[in-house]
Amino acid sequence: MKKLSKIFNITYGTKLDKNKAIERKEEPIIFVSRTSKNHGIDLICNEQVGIIPNDPLTISVPLGGEGRLTANVQFSKYYNGQNVAILTPIDSKMTLNERIYYALAIRKNQFRYSAFGREANSTLGDILLPEICELPEYVRKDYSISAKTKNNSIGMPHCVERQKKKILGLFDVLRGGHISEEEAKKCDIGNIGFVSSGRFNNGVKKKISLVGMETTIYPPYCLTLAKNGSVGVCFYHEYPIVTTTDVIVLKFKEKELNSFEGLFFKVLIEKHIFRFNYGRKINDERLSEMEIYVPTIDGKIDFKYINETMKSIGFSDLI
16 A cells, blocks of 8 residues: 555645636536536636646546545546545556556545535645555456547547537427326336436335326437436436436437447436536426537438447447
8 A cells, every 4th residue: 555645746726716718618627626527527617727737637636525535536637626636647558457557545534524524625735645556457458449439439530420410300399297206106016217317326216006096108229318316417218217306308219229329328428517516406498409410421310420429339248
């Protein structure tokens, strides 16, 4: 075991005030704060004149507040707010797997600190972590995306033709009835997914039977989008579902999406998650403004490319 300060160089980054970061939608630089949500990303902002962003693949660590020690590897250049440490590996050859492992290991020390009492400002460097040679073998295994798709996290290299499309141009919003969590608790176990606005277990609270209860059963191969609660979280479902009123159901217009295609669109839709929070929900107007970039060929969505890309990603055999 080694002290964190012997494995990482600790700096405090840009220390930019959030109220000085002007939000924008295109050619963005992310702004990382002390939040524990959205990978630490608070907003996307303009490039700030005279302020050099932090390097990609460094680790951001909130030192206090509700998100204390929720360490995240940031995959693009970024600004950070006050009371956030930036960790750069002393060994520049540290792999992405190893950086993610260390971020998770740092999170395990959260219990040592409190939100408004003992913060990690002066003791972060004293946290004990395994040396690289002590890391489990599975951390060293290469789960990276194949060379074909390595240029982009969603497997869309810059040479692929992409078009910006409105989500509501691609999906229909299915309208119908809903049930509450209290009503779902009274239902017997069955094969219909009860989907709430939570972020865990694909949004499914339980599988239920609707004998004796009238509500809308939405068809398989749809996406659900949380408009309240964990706002912006999106899931793909291969089974029939019922939902609470906090969930939007989206059905692709052209065809039934298979699991690879459904998960592909899930990731693209969740790129909007930073725009929403507990005080800013998704409504019809905001949904109508949301756009995603999709791979196309001759102006049509390239489903062959989507499937090949998703199948080339590590663990795709488990989908």
